[in-house]
Amino acid sequence: MADTSIGTPEQLRDPDYTPPLIKAVPLGIQHVLAMFVSNVTPAIIVCGAAGFGFGSNSPDFPQMIYMIQMSMFFAGIATLFQSIGVGPVGARLPIVQGTSFAFIPIMIPLVAGKGVDAIAVLMGGILVGGLFHAVLGLFIGKIRFALPPLVTGLVVTMIGLALVKVGIQYAAGGVPAIGTPEYGSGLNWLMAGTVILVTLGLKFFARGMLSVSAVLIGLLVGYGLAFVLGQVNLGNVGRASSFALPNPLHFGLEFSVAAIVGFCAMSFVSAVETVGDVSGITKGGAGREATDKEIQGATFADGIGTAISGLFGALPNTSFSQNVGLIAMTGVMSRHVVTIGAVFLILCGLVPKIGAIISSIPIEVLGGGVIVMFGMVVAAGISMLSDVTWNRRNMVIFAIALSLGLGLQLEPGALQYLPGTIKVLATSGILPAAVIAIVLNLVLPEDLSDESTEEVSGGMAGHGKGSLGQSGQA
Known part of the structure; x- marks a missing residue:
């Protein structure tokens, strides 16, 4: 329910309304907390797939810290594109951008075991894919017919199914540990299981931000347990600098047909996902349909934000659905609240020590969190399929x-x-x-x-839209 102490009902539904700073700042940070873990996790997964060492003595470890840092910085920049806007770029709505899970199954085979040099291929694909995504904004409304819930639900479900193996591997000890005595040990599963149990407890029994930030809090509890058990190495935090600017072409650029085709194809799906998020924000926060201009601007911002990310060593950006739900929960439609959150993300991205702290999370603890997150991706896809x-x-x-x-x-x-x-x-x-x-x-x-449905489905006849059938139905 909306807090009327922040403003009148009419003001709360107005994207251009600015709440008092004493209320706006906590609301902005709340948006960051809701998306923080999901935003930095893809960078850790991609670096792990490429073979970056997770130990403090690994020569590639600073590269992981840099990518985490850029994930925060350019999520903030892309969010500013959406909330403030630059010309036709941006919906000028409270849309929070972050690193997209959807591209991970495309990125992993492109970098698997190839080290830091393979990241240049990703950046080339991200740059071209982002520009292609921006071009889609010119006619996004005309291609939505090609992606009904049957297609989008299938794609989202496939994204989750492609990632659940990663979650289990991380919880058991990480890819480098496969085949060792430590892999799948009770200690590893204790850390991962703690994260899962705390997350589930908060999701089911807490309300408000405790529920929204359940994964983050679960990771913090798991991190605390890992620290007590002596599984946390903070050596890199002391060595990380206190301030650093983004470095253009940090990983270089290399253009591969596989990367370009893959990123462009997933950009098509990501664009339609953004349309859904824009519609969800205007319906949940303002009780109206999104305009063509807002949808087009949001798609432009998605693509431009992704293309710029690729130039500086960050991963593709997209709108974050959990923040759409947060707007519906708080009832605050102000885009300036999200702008405050974006500034907070940018500041975090300028401090490598924050990236070093994040990278010190044991892989088993992170595994507990991503098992929940990737499972929720599958569940979201199945929810979409319920409309078929x-x-x-x-x-x-x-x-x-x-x-x-x-x-x-x-x-x-x-x-x-x-x-x-x-x-x-x-x-x-x-x-x-x-x-x-x-x-x-x-x-x-x-x-x-439908006369041959049972032949196709092995006797399990399909039923009507989103139903399991009534008693007596065939």
């Missing part, structure tokens, strides 16, 4: 796209004779699933009958 009318046509589209997408990801050796670039894209899981679903959805006629 499950007739024979849609069940076949979903079945084929999921089977081929997930199957090729689980068994990449099945495509061992494909050229390298095509193999990386085809075994990403998400891209083949998305392409198959989009093409079949556009090609197959809507008026296919």
Whole structure:
């Protein structure tokens, strides 16, 4: 429920209203707390996949700190694009931007085990993908028809399914520990399990910001336990500098067909996700539909923010859905509140010691958090799929796209004779699933009958929109 001490109901629904600073600053920091863990986690995952050492003596460790730092800094910059706007760029709404999970399944195979030099390929893909994303803003309204809930729900579900393995590996001790006696030890699962239990407890039994920040608080409790158990190494915090500016082309730029195709394809999906978030903000905070200008501006900001991130060594940005829910919860629609949060993120991004503290989180503790986060991604996809009318046509589209997408990801050796670039894209899981679903959805006629549903689904007949069927239904 909205706090009327902040302003009148009319003011709270106005994006241009500025609450008193004594109220606006905590509200802005609240937005940062809600997205903080999700924003920095992709950088840690990508660095881990590339083979950056997690130990304090690793020569690559400062590179991880830098990427974490840039994740905060450019999330703040991209948020300013949305809240303040620059010309046609930005929705001028309280949209919080952050590093996107959606691109992780594309990035991991591009850098897997290749070290810091492989990051240049990501940056080239991010730059081109971001520019492509911005161009989508010119006609975003005309392409939404190609991504109904059947397609978007499938893609989001595939993103989560592609990541849950990473969460389990982290909780068990991390990829470098696979095959060692320490991997999967009781100590590792104690740290990860503590994070999961605290997070679930807060999600179920707490209210307000305690519930919204459940993952962050769970990680803090897990971190405290790890510290007591002697599993935290703070050596890098003392060595990290107190202030540092972003470094242009820090990782360099390298243009790869696989990276460019992958990032452009996922930008298409990310653009539609942003449209949904913009609509959610205007409905939840102002009780109205988003205008074409707001949707176009938000898409421009998404793309430009991502392209600039790639020039400085950060990962792709997108709008954060958890902050959409936070606006609905607080009832405060002010874009200036989000601007305050963005400034806070930028300041954090200028202090490498903050990145060093984040990087000192034991991988097992982080694993407990990402198990919850990636599971929620899967749940969000399934929630989207609940809006689908499950007739024979849609069940076949979903079945084929999921089977081929997930199957090729689980068994990449099945495509061992494909050229390298095509193999990386085809075994990403998400891209083949998305392409198959989009093409079949556009090609197959809507008026296919349901008479053969049971043959397709093994006797489990599909039911109507978002339902499990009533008693007596076939």
